[in-house]
Amino acid sequence: MRQAFCDSMVREQSREDFVFLTGDLGFKALEPLREAIHDRFINAGVAEQNMVSVAAGLARQGFRAWTYSIAPFMFARPFEQIRNDVCLHRLPVIMVGNGGGYGYGVMGATHHAIEDYGVLLTLNGLDALIPAFDSDFTTLIPSLFTTQRPTYLRLGLEEKPKDWTAPPFAPWRKLVSGQAGTLIAVGPIAGSVWASCMERPEETRPNLWCLSQLPVADLPEELWRDISQTPRLVIAEEHVATGSAGSAIALKLARMGGVTSQFRHVTALGYPSGLYGSQKFHRAECGLAPASLLAAFDDKAAL
Template sequence: MRNEFAAAMERIAREDEKVIFITGDLGYNALENLVDELGPRFINAGVAEQNMVGLAAGMAYRGYKVFCYSIAPFTVYRCLEQFRNDVCLHKMPVFLVGNGGGYGYGIMGSTHHAIEDLACLSGLQNVNTYIPAFADEVSPMLDQIVAEARPAYLRLGAGGQTPAQANRIGTFNHIVKNQDPTGTVVALGPVVGNVLTALQDELISGLFDVYTATNLPLDVPAELVHRWSAKPLLVVEEHVSIGGLAQQLSVKLLTQGAVPSHFTSLSAQGYPNGLYGDQKYHQRLSGLDPTTITQQLTNFLQQPFTNLIPVGH
């Protein structure tokens, strides 16, 4: 997604002279086009993320729209206090961009992983987080971030292209549709690629609808509340369970009286064996790999359905 991000940022910077881009000494061999396009509006703040966000807040106060770029753990964890106090509480148009969300930086280890980032940020006041699952979602999300001009976080990863039949409902994209689905999968970010691979298994193919959550906090329309009630629901996210998609979604559903027949969460489990590997290795340890997802969906088919009454009846 980094290439799509760089191209979209170049377009946005050309269209809006109030856009400022600050990097925490990262983006080499990827953002040179922005250096050429922005000139003095491209600032390298060095390895000083707290100062980067403080500088951005000051510029935002003077009427600029400021992007702060680094890898996800650096742009979130290192400057959380500054983002909360200087940006969110004052509703400043400062936008954090974190590359390599989840286990994206693999073998570089826990210091370079961001598996709690959305929990840290989505609970702050006045902030919206954006989690593209597919590369072609990055550009429209950036347009929305700039248009809203409020505190925001964009979590980048590595994803393909949105399926042609996808349509937006609230803060979700409906990407796999079936006439009468047995159940539903809701995924967060590019890990949905593992879900799509899992659904190629002939035992479960054509039985489950798939959605991606594009933003936290969530907007769950009544239409989805009805669809997801009284059927199995699987949530898949490369993020810890606490403060993640499954926890936030379950609160939304229960508040509106929706009760899935079964609710299962597959989430980042940290480092259960104390070892590091590439992103696929950590996904496998956490049960986020296609094989485990297939097994979980197969288990849904083998479990008896409870006699639950759908919402609204």
């Protein structure tokens, strides 16, 4: 996904208002962007707080300022700068966090970001984007050069089968139709479970929806119909429950009078065993592996 992100950024190189700051990360990934925009690619060093303040200053001066680090260093270390310098002034700084969730796997807990968008969405006026597919950047990146809102962009890995074509980027996308219920997955998790869904007959597979933009936009009519017509609803995300997309969706459903009794929210749980491993290992510990998510739609599964 980082490669696709970089490719799309390079396509914007002719914009005179484009400045990109990295917190000394991006080796073997962002070099093409550095070569494309020259002195407007700034390595701000291992100093994320200052990087965000500088970006705010640049944005105040009319620049489209982007900041980049791995996800935990992008949202947690400079939180006050994001809050005070960027969000209080409604500056359209784009903050890119690579490897959201358990993306950095066995690198350990300090390198995970399982609270990122929940924490950031407490800030007024901020958007969080969680693209699921490489092709998302084709439309997403140009749109971010016109947004007037502070934005957090969480990068992960594309996890769909390679030869499948994803629908164009949208806050809500339906990937699979089924009859056994509805599975809403946030960002790349949707891609990870897509193929497993399709292996099931229509009667035992869920409708699969991908959510890629927060705060949660109004539910599409078709999603509302899916939830209303089939009682089982599972929401899966690589993020802790507090501040999650699932909480926001549940609140929307409650307001719409659509509370379902057969509801499961599958989230990051931290480190249940106290052990570390790959992203896949941590997802499995949290019940976020495709088989676990789909088991909820088996006939006798209790939610």
